[in-house]
Amino acid sequence: xxxxRQIKLPKEFTKxxxxxxxxxxxxxxxxPIVATEAGLRTKEFQIFWHQMFQxxxxxPTLTISFQSESGNKQLQLNLExxxxxxxxxxxxxxxxxxNVIAQSKIEFQPELFVTISARRKNKDEIKFVISAxxxxxxxxxxxxxxxEVQLREFKETFGL
Numbered sequence: 001x002x003x004x005r006q007i008k009l010p011k012e013f014t015k016x017x018x019x020x021x022x023x024x025x026x027x028x029x030x031x032p033i034v035a036t037e038a039g040l041r042t043k044e045f046q047i048f049w050h051q052m053f054q055x056x057x058x059x060p061t062l063t064i065s066f067q068s069e070s071g072n073k074q075l076q077l078n079l080e081x082x083x084x085x086x087x088x089x090x091x092x093x094x095x096x097x098x099n100v101i102a103q104s105k106i107e108f109q110p111e112l113f114v115t116i117s118a119r120r121k122n123k124d125e126i127k128f129v130i131s132a133x134x135x136x137x138x139x140x141x142x143x144x145x146x147x148e149v150q151l152r153e154f155k156e157t158f159g160l
Contacts, residue, residue, distance in 0.1 A: 028079050040092070047066050052066045053115070062076070072132060103116070
């Protein structure tokens with residue numbers, strides 16, 4: 001039997017944890033935030049690990065890039081100093097990086113790039129993420145056709 005050390009959560013975080021295992025927690029300018037096995041959760045929203053494709057930490061700001069239904073977005077969290085040994089920013093970066101199976105950066109137009117990633121959604125499922133730099137309109141018909149071809153080639157190249 002495997003026993004994991006359960007993190008003792010302060011009261012303001014227990015409502016966020018639900019039934020998921022909490023990996024880390026911190027306070028930010030938007031309130032309490034927890035990192036669980038599924039992703040990041042606040043009172044207002046949840047972002048799953050497979051939706052996130054980049055994290056950058058420049059204390060005290062943690063910037064997370066993620067894919068949403070309306071395109072790529074960035075979440076900037078101004079974190080309070082972390083006094084506990086549950087290093088939230090490093091855990092977030094590690095979870096995002098560890099989910100990447102394969103990744104390719106492709107030039108869409110001169111000096112405008114798109115990254116295609118295969119990410120592990122769970123142990124049996126792979127999620128493909130197409131993240132475009134700002135300046136690329138992902139809602140354009142031409143982009144969608146181009147991305148479809150690139151994704152097909154990506155899958156063939158990596159055998160996915």
